[in-house]
Amino acid sequence: MPKTKLIQHIKNITIKGNRNAGDAPRDRGGKSAVARCGELGSALEHAARAEKHDLLASLGSSTDGITSAEATRRLEQNGHNSPSERRRLPLALRLAASFVSPFTLILAALAAVSLYTNVILAAPGDEDPSTCVIIAVMVAISGVLRFVQEDRGLAAAESLRKLVTTTCCVVRAGEPEREVPFSELVIGDVVRLAAGDLVPADARVIEAKDLFLNQAALTGESEPVEKTADPCPAAVPSRALTVGDCGNIVFTGTSVVSGSARAVVVATGDDTYVGRVMGACRERPAQTSFDAGVASVSRVLVAFMLVMCPVVFVLNGLTKGDWLSALLFSVSVAVGITPQMLPVIVTTCLARGAREMARHEVIVKDLAAIQNLGAMDVLCCDKTGTLTEDRVILERHINVEGRPDDRVLRHAYLVSHFQTGLRNLIDEAIIGRYESIAEKDRGLAGVASRYRRVDEVPFDFERRRMSVVIEDERGKSQMVTKGAVREVLAACSYVELAEGVRPLDGGLRTRLLARAEDLGARGMRTIAVAQKTNPRPVGAFGPEDERDMVFMGYLAFLDPPKQSAAEAIERLTKAGVSVRVVTGDAEGVAACVCRTVGIRVEGVLLGPEVDALDDAALAARAEETQLFARLSPLQKARVVRALRAAGHVVGFMGDGINDAAAMRAADVGVSVDTAVDVAKESAQVILTRKDLSVLVRGVREGRRTYANTIKYIKATASSNFGNVLSVLVASAFLPFLPMSALQLLLLGLAYTVACAALPWDNVEEAFLASPRTWDARSIVRFMLWMGPLSSVFDIVTYAAMFFVVAPTAAGGPWGALGPATAAAFVAVFHTGWFVESMWTQTLVLFALRGERVLASEGRPARTLAAVAVLGVAALTALPWTPGASEALGLAPLPAAFWPLLATCAAGYLLLVGLVKRLYLRRFDSLL
Structure with missing residues (x-):
């Protein structure tokens, strides 16, 4: 089926009246029409909501993909899978x-x-x-x-582009799987994704196993996001889907952190989400x-x-x-x-x-x-990498009483050390923190050499926890579990207190959850650690053995603020520049970082609230707001325009696809040399080091x-x-x-x-x-x-x-x-x-x-x-x-x-x- 007919067919299925967000018209109240029709566009909205078989049928594809002959025909008719680049004007x-x-x-x-x-x-x-x-x-x-x-x-900006040849694994009907360049993908192709892969086009997941993606370039959220093959739940009729809603869509330019999947391509080139954002950035500034x-x-x-x-x-x-x-x-x-x-x-x-x-x-x-930098009196910036280090560190390891406890860290270290799956950033943070402490405390050094791994129960996203079974030199065995607090707590029957191990009753359970929520409110991602001695399985260990465990304590992680951020913000404030944080990340984490670096957080404005305001109301709210959270790219641009309408000279500093439209809307866009190409293309100023202190100069x-x-x-x-x-x-x-x-x-x-x-x-x-x-x-x-x-x-x-x-x-x-x-x-x-x-x-x-x-x-x-x-x-x-x-x-x-x-x-x-x-x-x- 030709691409134009495919798109039209999908549009006909979607809610009547939807229009592409790229046009960005305004209604009589001044509210962006994007708020009504959605920034993803009707094609991606339908792909996210449809049942797998219905979607494949509408695309003229199957779980085994399309034939090579059909792919060639679609490629010739509809063009390559690459967004149109802004052409540099001739020298004359x-x-x-x-x-x-x-x-x-x-x-x-x-x-x-x-x-x-x-x-x-x-x-x-x-x-x-x-x-x-x-x-x-x-x-x-x-x-x-x-x-x-x-x-x-x-010329200097263009030299910062990374020239990388990218290919992906494509499934074509009746043929072995093979690698093809990203540019040769067409709608209906089925691609196979694995850890470390870049996503080559906007695609709907049709099969997934423990699939986690890093889509920080789109949303600003540093944590990996889980993707499944399930259709998106029916959304409120008045609200269109956003990137964060699409738990079954993988977007161009994101990367696979762990797991594997098959996905069918539903948008390529300028029709991808990235292509749409780039199109908005080409509008006359x-x-x-x-x-x-x-x-x-x-x-x-x-x-x-x-x-x-x-x-x-x-x-x-x-x-x-x-x-x-x-x-x-x-x-x-x-x-x-x-x-x-x-x-x-x-x-x-x-x-x-x-x-x-x-x-x-x-x-x-x-x-x-x-x-424009000199005239700037408002600087909007993202959180991750600008105010923070853009990495995970273990901020606290505490027992249930809230006191630091090296035993909690030691047990978590044993799980991270002996598990055989792919180590994530959490594991790296645990191992790094333990080893740094062990260098100063000989009693903690060499603990892994005193144990051997007996078995493990790998992580999965239903249980949201993992366990290892270890045995020491004397033959004593332990099952140690770490994972999400509620899920670990569900496997526990006891809790370890200062006076000893006690049965876990309802009151204690409420206290343990409240402490975890308190840590989360401070912007920290919290996991729990539990253990039990001498587990006795029937045969191999499995999830059913994760029961009657002893709850030990918590590990709290943080993307730490940069040491230079607080000083830079203070210098900017003294220089008459108000720093506003505009992020796609969650408000709790962002608020914690803001307070740490000295940004006042008295009012927080969220993405859905931005959509509910007309231009005049948004300008009034933006004037008194320091933190804007859970914003989509076009909502970020709208906030920038509202601040400018209020008489401010606005700069925007960002490095992701989600920042490009806002940089284009600002008086001066600032990016970094490690940013994605679309962000560097939209910026007028590029920093060779992502640090606010550089911007102060x-x-x-x-x-x-x-x-x-x-x-x-x-x-x-x-x-x-x-x-x-x-x-x-x-x-x-x-x-x-x-x-x-x-x-x-x-x-x-x-x-x-x-x-x-x-x-x-x-x-x-x-x-x-x-x-x-x-x-x-x-x-x-x-x-x-x-x-x-x-x-x-x-x-x-x-x-x-x-x-x-x-x-x-x-x-x-x-x-x-x-x-x-x-x-x-x-x-x-x-x-x-x-x-x-x-x-x-x-x-x-x-x-x-x-x-x-x-x-x-x-x-x-x-x-x-x-x-x-x-x-x-x-x-x-x-x-x-x-x-x-x-x-x-x-x-x-x-x-x-x-x-x-x-x-x-x-x-x-x-x-x-x-x-x-x-x-x-x-x-x-x-x-």
Whole structure:
């Protein structure tokens, strides 16, 4: 039967109205439709609920599988068993995408206008393409830097993929069992599974013996999950099945821990659960905090240009009468207003941050993720492996009174040592703990050598216990049993107390169960140990001999919290990042781990409760909840979206298939190099060590990157705003332009080059102490407060240059000069304002780059200071540089200018310092 018909046939059998969860529509109340139709999809739902024979018939298969000819036909018709991979864009498209950002688009528009006015409209011989060339260089530097850094991040991420050739054992009708590649499986194939196998496709178990799977990558639960061939019990009509409900479905990518099974394939490729999650991850990601911030800043810059440039154009045209010169000058003002170096500064800051993070075990795939890390105020993370060691340790071995007892551990050790079945993590933990104690206590050492195994009663999932019969050197024999507390207790008639062995009555039985429940409430998995002396079986030992035993005590196991987790969470909390645990694991275990590492657990929100809430209610509950447990992958993503809707910048850290959709929904997704491929594909940041302390450094680097970017934006935007105000005043009162278009462009370029070292600047610790987001309103506010300050001293400079300095150099006041001396007057005036502007712009950058610029932590980096000094010196020397002075229309300045420059610079710094104190008192933060 063709795959499309198979799927349609299964859909027709399922509850009417079910739809695939991959579409994720919303109902009128804002609740995800996934909550109604189920995240598994109708095909898997039917496979889980159907009787074995009905399912095989609907798939056109049998317990012996399908024929090879039929498998070939289905493979040709329906394709291979591999989810569609996200194709990497061609090199040319990736390079082009690196040049597309709001900042570069603004500069490109200015370059186009400049090309039209300065080249196309210019008279023959007067063409001046310098503006276009300079802007093109800025855009090229920015784009190439972004392309190189992001391509390195992608290449590093792809190198983390494990290239493994995988095959599975397939049963084909009329043929011997054989190994085939995963990709060649089709619906209806029957596969044989054994311990250690990876599950090759979503399949329904049709035969099973003691089958346990590790599906932590799907659910986050570290404990193996039992799978049987029984149909799922009828679920509540209003609730669809989840991964945890499907005790008879084995999912792609999980692994067999123990046991064996036969299973019939019911979904392959994109139709598997993993394929559906990967499909959801390919959807267009939501706009992140960085994207929104860049867009808002870009709108402010465009609005500023659209308001100021026409005013400059009209005012100069009316006062000077030369409309073409006025147009050229207004275009230069537009270029000067725009922080031309902005794309380069942003990209350089991000690239430097990425390099620093790579030194600290963090690979950045997307440069924007660095600033999103710095802006993050909520971090959602899973439990296993992030907060815990992702391993089982024996936390306690206690007797029935609750006191540590090495006899309990010794008996459990003998069972784990002498049993012949596959040792699981519990056995390894018991043996490891006993041997570590035996190294310090000679009385416990070598205990196994004093016994021999007589027989054993293997574990099975009905009894949920196992026993070994041992005999010592004197011929004394014992049956020792360990297993689930209730099942071991059911085999006991006695209990071992401090005063001796007593019959096990109802009151004692209740006490023993209560102690086990108390240990479970603390997040520990608890098993029991019992024994009896000199058992006498009839023939071989069997389950019927597990009776009249003596209950000895408990073993309590824990996936221990990482030693670094509590400190990392404390550091994140102090840095303004709230850590929320979002896990598919049980709430009791997760709550215990949270309390251990210092996460407040006052309210717990479970998966079914998430489904019952609309978006508004979920956002309200998520705001006050620290622990989300028993969540499916799509429920995790919905929680992330709810937190973002409440105004948070959210990061999500995970490594499983069940985390991929949530990472995609977050502002920044964080994964690790050992994660499954779909998780690494969804993440923007990959840690080479799964540890929150690594992420703490990433958060600090993100804030450092933002700090050095915003320094440039605010200082430059406010300085440029002041320059435009100065130009407006000069245009109204001066009989000539205050500066030529080329001089204005060169001034802006020199200043921005001096800012090129800002990415390496120091940042005050106070700024790194809290999340930082882009805020266009704060930029406008900063411009309005700080920009006019420079205009005050520009106007003083205008007056002094027009009435004192320029007349001194030209030999008389403006009105008394001829054409030749008037040109000298204008050249000296232009040069004076040119030099004064460069000095004051650079000095104010140092004054506004932090709140405590004189403190040790606020001092500028040596690189920044050196570049700035060289830039100022170079522009100050231009009027005396042969060739350059003539080309730029500059002239040497008389001695009277230098006292004026010193007075203006000192007065400007004093005024900026005063206004900065008022600004901080009013708004609390400078940047």
